[in-house]
Amino acid sequence: MRGASQASYEAVEAELEPVLAAAGTDAAELGEQMFAVVDLLDRSGALRRGLSDPARSPEDKAALAHGLLDGRADRRVVEAVAALARRRWSAEAELTEALERLAAEWVLASAQATGDLTTVEEELFRFDQLLVGERAVRDALTDRLAEPASRAALVDRLLGGKVHPVTLQLVRRGAHTPRGRSMTRTLFDLGRLAAHRRQLLVATITAAVAPTPVQVERLGRLLTAAYGRPVQVNVAVDPKVIGGMRVEVGDEVVDSTVLGRLDDVRRRLAG
Numbered sequence: 321m322r323g324a325s326q327a328s329y330e331a332v333e334a335e336l337e338p339v340l341a342a343a344g345t346d347a348a349e350l351g352e353q354m355f356a357v358v359d360l361l362d363r364s365g366a367l368r369r370g371l372s373d374p375a376r377s378p379e380d381k382a383a384l385a386h387g388l389l390d391g392r393a394d395r396r397v398v399e400a401v402a403a404l405a406r407r408r409w410s411a412e413a414e415l416t417e418a419l420e421r422l423a424a425e426w427v428l429a430s431a432q433a434t435g436d437l438t439t440v441e442e443e444l445f446r447f448d449q450l451l452v453g454e455r456a457v458r459d460a461l462t463d464r465l466a467e468p469a470s471r472a473a474l475v476d477r478l479l480g481g482k483v484h485p486v487t488l489q490l491v492r493r494g495a496h497t498p499r500g501r502s503m504t505r506t507l508f509d510l511g512r513l514a515a516h517r518r519q520l521l522v523a524t525i526t527a528a529v530a531p532t533p534v535q536v537e538r539l540g541r542l543l544t545a546a547y548g549r550p551v552q553v554n555v556a557v558d559p560k561v562i563g564g565m566r567v568e569v570g571d572e573v574v575d576s577t578v579l580g581r582l583d584d585v586r587r588r589l590a591g
Contacts, residue, residue, distance in 0.1 A: 321410075321414050321417060321418065322410065323410055324408050324409070324410050325408075325409050325410045325411070325414040325417075325418065328404075328407035328408055328409060328418070329404075329407075329418045329421065329422075331407065332400075332403045332404050332407060332418070332422070333422065333425070335403055336399075336400055336403060336422075339396055339399070339400075340425075340426060340429050341429075343396065343426070343429070343430075343433075344430070344433040345430045345433050345434060346430070347426045347427065347429045347430040347433065348426075348427050348430035348431075348485075348486060348489060349394075350394055350396055350397055350400075350426050351423045351424065351425075351426035351427035351429075351430070352423075352427070352489070353393045353394055353397045354397055354400065354401075354419060354420075354422060354423030354426060355420070355423045355493055355497070356393075357389065357393070357397070357401055357419060357423075358416055358419050358420045358423060358497075359497060360388075361415075361416045361419070362416065362499070365412075367388070368412045368413070368415065368416060369412055370384050371384060371385060371401075371404075371405045371412075371415055372405070372409045372411075372412040372414075372415040373412075374408060374409075378405070378406035378407075379406070381402075381405040381406060382402040382403075382405050382406050384405065385398065385401045385402040385405045386398060386402060388401075389401060400419075400422060401419065404418055404419055404422070420499070421513065424490060424493075424509075424510060424513055425513055425516075425517065427486055427489055427490055428440065428486065428490075428510075428513055428514050428517055429517060430486060431484060431486040432517055432518075436484055436486070437514055437517060437518060438518070439484050439487075440484050440486050440487045440490075440514060441511055441514035441515065441518075441552070443483045443484060443487040444487060444490070444491070444507050444510050444511050444514065445507075445511055445554050447478075447479065447483075447487075447491065447507060448503075448504060448507040448508065448511075449556055451503060451504065451507075452556070452558070457474075457478070458502070458503055458504065460474060461474060461475065461494075461495045461498075461503040462494075462495065462498040462501070462502055462503050468495075468496045468497065469496070471495040471496055471498075472492045472495050472496040474495065475488070475491050475492045475495045476488075476492070479491060490510055491503075491506075491507070494506035494507070494510070511554075515552050518552070519549070519550070522551070522552050522554065522569070523539070523540070523543050523551050523552065523553045523554070523567060523568065523569045524553075524554045524555075524556060524567070524568045524569075525539065525553060525554070525555045525556070525565060525566070525567055526556045526557075526558050526565070526566045526567075526568070527555065527556075527557060527558070527565045527566075528557075528558065528559050528560075528565070529557070530555060530557050531555060531565075536553050536555060539553060539567070540552075540553045543567075543569065547569065551569070
């Protein structure tokens with residue numbers, strides 16, 4: 321999302337944060353209900369247009385959300401959908417995208433409520449790394465010709481009983497309803513949302529040889545200084561990486577020479 325849509329999402333996210341904080345572990349079920357609304361909007365272009373039409377008043381669109389969901393979903397879910405409908409969206413598809421992102425955030429918040437969000441984030445990253453060398457499995461998880469229930473069952477076989485319930489819930493959702501995304505993309509987006517909830521940036525180091533813990537810690541300090549906020553560093557090993565290391569922060573690829581110059585300046589300042 322960009323521009324007006326991103327601003328709309330951030331406004332609704334902030335507006336609903338107190339509701340989410342009060343929901344505690346119930347947020348996982350509320351997020352699941354939101355995912356069901358995403359599926360409904362995916363099936364109905366008329367509903368998507370009605371809820372995002374800039375020619376309709378905000379309250380008219382909110383009333384449509386209430387008429388659609390009152391008595392069928394938790395009131396907190398209804399209010400969340402109505403809050404999104406009141407805002408302006410650059411395209412109708414971005415309302416659905418915003419609702420899906422909010423649903424994932426609410427599921428992640430249930431893990432945050434129990435102090436397990438870091439665990440979930442790490443499990444999402446480790447599963448993504450596991451799939452790097454398993455192309456057949458990676459493709460099967462989002463195979464358009466397979467039944468959604470079969471894709472979800474594959475996730476159960478791979479992860480059932482081995483990961484946090486929130487991790488399993490989100491990966492199953494990504495396989496059951498990929499919405500045109502690869503599993504790698506889904507896991508990447510979920511990892512960023514988890515870091516966002518922890519108010520962190522995520523840096524992924526892809527190296528030909530695994531860096532030492534000291535090197536990872538040092539890089540984390542450099543990136544934190546460069547970006548002015550805490551940075552979570554994840555490490556992936558890929559022997560094919562040219563130059564030995566690639567550093568990505570969100571969608572940005574960081575030039576390691578820039579980091580080297582920053583470190584050099586820091587050492588000189590330190591005397």
